[in-house]
Structures are given as structure tokens and as C-alpha cells.
Amino acid sequence: MRNLNGHLQLCAVNTATFGFQAPLRQVIDEVARAGFGAIAPWRREVEGQDVKALGKQIRESGLKVTGYCRSTYFPAEMISERQAAIEDNKRAMQDAADLGAECYALVVGTSLNLNDAREQVAEGIAALLPTARSLGVKLAIEPLHPVYAADRACINTIAQGLALCDDLNDGAVGLLIDAYHVWWDPALPASIAAARGRIFGFHVSDWLMPVLDVLNDRGMMGDGIIDLPHIRSLVEDAGYDGFVEVEIFSANNWWKKPMVETCRVMKERLFTRV
């Protein structure tokens, strides 16, 4: 396992951690000034802006872009809606390329019928493969915690995500592993080991107890119960050498704090609790 201590250039910040309190230009400056090595912006911050100029600002700040968040959900009742989602995702992938993002994060969506949803997700991702190859933007499927199976994602374990990667059988498709979503999995060591070569991103935060809101009450690393050093060691033992990215959805705590304070605490915790 790598020694993160003092090596903030190995660490990334997902802009959701600040709760979208400031325009992306300002967030980029803050993250670069704090010394992080990379940033992961969201579409709501980017679309409608001069994307190439944002990409230039990020590069000139010395930051990489880990991932671009996130896909329009694939499952929908009508074929026309599913086709529109695919086109929407292709447009966002062009923005990902303009930003210089290593990958496009796929939060896949779901529907009342999980089997249908899973088929529609597979079809939707398959339809993005030519664009992924031509733009050089990888597709990173993010398995979400099973608590989101009804409303956000029908891909809920690493094993399931890997099976989908196997089916798609294309080097442009891999996984984004977020500790918050996978820590509970009894198959975690085996599943992460099996993901060797297909781990495109690694997110950290913490699972607070009690959980007041499973979506927007996530914790700073060290404030909850996830054994983050263990999960990082599994991911790195599986060959992952990319950024350790902090992504915290925290409506009532971190989103209310100044970015400079959140950056200070993230740095400290990345070195001591991850």
C-alpha cells in the first residue's frame, strides 16, 4: 500500500464535497491552492460554461481530472427516452474529453423491474463504447450501495459491475469503487482482487452511525465506521495506482463549511485515516 502521508498530489477532491457552494473556477483555485493533485467536477458546474476554458484552467493549475460526474440514468420506460439518455451521455463525454477527464462516472439509474433496468444499462453503456474509444474517455461504472437500488442504481456490488464489464468486454469500461458503497460486502476482498486492471477510480468518505440520511449524511474519513486503510490496501493490492478521491455528500455538515476548512480536514484525514 502506498504511503499517502504528505503526498497530497496522490489525492483528489470531488467537487460534490463542497456542496456546490461556489462556481467551478473558484473551486479549482481552492483545490489547487490546497495542494491536491486532481479534481472531479460535476456536470451541473460545467454545462453551459466554456468547457475548454475550464479544462485549460484546471491544467494550468497543475491539476488532473480524475472523473467527470455523472451519467444521465440509462433505464427508462420508452425507447425514445433511453435513446435521449444515450445522446445526453455522449454530449457529456465530449465535455469530459474537453476537461481532460480520465473517465466519465456512470451512476447507472434503475427502474421498477430490476432485470429490465440491468438490461437497459448494459445496452446503454454498449451504445457509448464507440464514443469512449474515439474520445479516449474511459467509462467507470460505479456500483452504488444496495440502499439505492430502488432510486439511483441497479448495479449494487463490485461482482455485478465486473460481470457487466465482462459482458461488454471492452478495455474502455471499468469500475469506480467508492468505499461508502461497498464496505459492507462480504465478498469485498475477492471482488476487488477480481477487478484488477479494471479499477478506474477510488472514492473515500465514511459511514456515520447512526445514519440519518443515506444520501446526504456521509461522513469525513475517520468519523464513521469504514475501515478505509483496509479497503485502500485491497484496491492498491489489485494494482490501482490512481488518485484517492474524497467525495462527501453532507448537506448538514461539510456543505455548510468554508472550502478552505474542508480542504484542511480532508488533508489531515487522508494522511491519518485512509
Add this chain to the structure above:
Amino acid sequence: MRNLNGHLQLCAVNTATFGFQAPLRQVIDEVARAGFGAIAPWRREVEGQDVKALGKQIRESGLKVTGYCRSTYFPAEMISERQAAIEDNKRAMQDAADLGAECYALVVGTSLNLNDAREQVAEGIAALLPTARSLGVKLAIEPLHPVYAADRACINTIAQGLALCDDLNDGAVGLLIDAYHVWWDPALPASIAAARGRIFGFHVSDWLMPVLDVLNDRGMMGDGIIDLPHIRSLVEDAGYDGFVEVEIFSANNWWKKPMVETCRVMKERLFTRV
């Protein structure tokens, strides 16, 4: 799949569904009067009472007892605490026998270190096996939804529960499958098929959207998104011919309703939505 319609004697009520609004004697009368075939009481309703008399009342009401809820959590920091939990569970198993319960429901508990917790659960259940055999009370491990991995149970999938059954290798140990906890699982059909002969109970309720409280905001069958007929067909295709038991934790809705009203709606939904 069995035809439930009109066959309420194939259906059971878990007393948690009424939110413990009345003494067990009254709940037994209500469930028997409604025409259900079985009941599953909780320790909080039974301990400190004349257990044999309650068992007699249940039998004389024409009801069976599916399961007795539920185990004292197995994992704990100190050996002495773990031993105390085992003794506590043995006492409860005697009550289960006195009630005539087919099984004792194991909600296993958890701890900060999931590996430790899982080992302690295996040790704890193993320590109950001689009692289970001598009393004729089966042990039904209930895998809980992964959202409870931090605070209620470190057994979170059917596959994981089956692996534990395999390790324990005793016909007295099997699984309690609750649709609310397992519906999201991409391995569900394969896991339920693999559980053939080891399914000791089957619970139904529904997953509401949005979920306001994952513990106490569960829905009546048909009010949420779980495909209950599909899951029942999987369970019955795997050889299960026991009761279909309703268990709904619903602090803000069903727990506030009169038992007679809840019984009326359960009956209707069991016949049309399960």
C-alpha cells in the same frame, strides 16, 4: 407457486406489524379471529409472562408459531459479553420451545470490524446448536439489508448466510428470507435456489419510495417497489412450503392503525399483491 387467494391459513402475522400496541394475549386473539394460520411473537411481549400459558392460548386459538423474534446480538468486545449473549439466547430458545415456535429468528448483530463480527456470529450460533437439537427449535439466520451492516447485522446476503450454514453443517440451522432485505440482490434467483431445504421462514413487506427511514418506514405489500410474487415464486420453487409471514416496521403509518384494520389490509394484499 401456491395460490394464496383465500388461503389465509397459509399466511402468518409477525406481531411487530402492530407496533406492540397491545398485550400479546390480545394480539393472538386478533390474529386468530382474522383467520391467519400462524403468528410470530417477540421476546419483549413474552419474557416475564407465563410462557407456557401463552403457548397454550396460541395452540387453542388454532394458530401455529412460525418464529420467535429475535436473538440477542452475538458480537461483543469482551468474551464475557459474548458468553452472556449465548446464555441469553439459550433461555430465549427455551421460551421458543414453550411457545411451540418452529424456529428462533437470528438477527445476528455486528461490530466495527466486520470480519471479527462474522467470526463471533459463527461461534455464537455454533454454541447454540446442542440446545437447538435438544429443544427441537431450529435456528433461522436472517440476512439483513446491507444498510444495516453497521448497526444490526453483519450477515447481509443470502449467499453469505448459506456459506455460514455450510460451515456450521447442521440441519438445525437455516435461513429466514425477508423480501425487504434481499430484493435488491443481483444474485437473488441463484441464491434462493441454492437455499433449497434450508429456508425456514419467508417474510414479506414492501420497500417504499422515497425511503424516509430504512428501519421503521417499511410498507404494506403493494405500496412499494418489491416484486413480491416473483420472490415468492423463487422461494416456493426452491421447495419452501411454509407460511408467508407479514412483518412491517412502520412507526408512522401501520403502527398507528387499529389491529383489525391492519389485518383487513394484510389479507387483501396477501391475496392480490404477493
